[in-house]
Amino acid sequence: MQFKRFYYLIALQYLGFRYHGWQLQPDVPTVELMVRKTLKFILPDAKTKVLACGRTDAKVSANQTYIELFSDTKIPNLEVFLGTFNYNLPSDIKALEINPVDADFNIIQDPKIKTYHYYFAFGEKMHPFAASVMSFIHGNLDLNLMQKAATLYAGKRDFYSYTFRPKEKTDTIAEVISCKIEENNTLKANFFPKNTYVLKIKGKGFKRNQIRLLMGILIDLGKHKVDLDFFIDTLDGRKKIKLEHIAPASGLVLENVEF
Numbered sequence: 001m002q003f004k005r006f007y008y009l010i011a012l013q014y015l016g017f018r019y020h021g022w023q024l025q026p027d028v029p030t031v032e033l034m035v036r037k038t039l040k041f042i043l044p045d046a047k048t049k050v051l052a053c054g055r056t057d058a059k060v061s062a063n064q065t066y067i068e069l070f071s072d073t074k075i076p077n078l079e080v081f082l083g084t085f086n087y088n089l090p091s092d093i094k095a096l097e098i099n100p101v102d103a104d105f106n107i108i109q110d111p112k113i114k115t116y117h118y119y120f121a122f123g124e125k126m127h128p129f130a131a132s133v134m135s136f137i138h139g140n141l142d143l144n145l146m147q148k149a150a151t152l153y154a155g156k157r158d159f160y161s162y163t164f165r166p167k168e169k170t171d172t173i174a175e176v177i178s179c180k181i182e183e184n185n186t187l188k189a190n191f192f193p194k195n196t197y198v199l200k201i202k203g204k205g206f207k208r209n210q211i212r213l214l215m216g217i218l219i220d221l222g223k224h225k226v227d228l229d230f231f232i233d234t235l236d237g238r239k240k241i242k243l244e245h246i247a248p249a250s251g252l253v254l255e256n257v258e259f
Helices: 031-042 078-088 130-132 143-152 210-222 230-232
Strands: 008-014 048-052 061-071 093-101 113-123 135-138 155-158 174-185 197-203 252-258
Touching: 031 048, 031 078, 031 093, 061 093, 061 130, 078 093, 078 174, 143 174, 143 210, 143 230, 155 210, 174 210, 197 210, 210 230
Parallel strands: 061 252, 113 135
Antiparallel strands: 008 061, 008 093, 048 061, 113 197, 113 252, 155 174, 174 197
8 A cells, every 4th residue: 555645835933032943953942843742732643744944043033934744644624724733832833824735845945035034223222022033232333334235245146254164065155136224114012122123135045144144244344343345355255254243043033935
């Protein structure tokens, strides 16, 4: 008898502040751990497996991402499943929708575009509640200079300086479709500072810590610790400049994924 498998694509969002990233790890809470525990509880007789379209690091959140559910049992009513799944998931994880896909769909290999947001504030120290989704930077920033530099980041090039611990055979070529810093009108709360900002970046794939390395150099630029010429040099992979300032994780949000 041939083994039959059913495939489902689930849109997911989560607050990453209390998790050690997506991927299952021993002895620490992760988003994948909570998803797998919940699936085991609501589908006790099914053999299931989940894969994510990408991994997020500790404290990084996702407004809309995707996981693929593999099951040896067909889910009879997807609407009922979605409600039961959400009822049993922790309050900081939510499934947005579920749709069947076929065996040819590959959540890892299929081309996709990801948009990330990095939320930040500076000046007077912000309310502690905001720390779960926003990074606070002490002192003042030259925001105009940071905005100018951010737009220069777009394009296809060798992002060696923005590749975390690259090895000899690491592929550091990538394409950033757009990158900009603007006032935050997306994420709102009454305990946020009056003025907050967001780096919005879209690309076909990002290396580990790439966006946080970018945000780190932009912060240094805003504090005039480096100048624009140095920033431009980091965009030339042939110069092999190694960046050390990795911005805090809690300001980073995977905003959406497009297949």
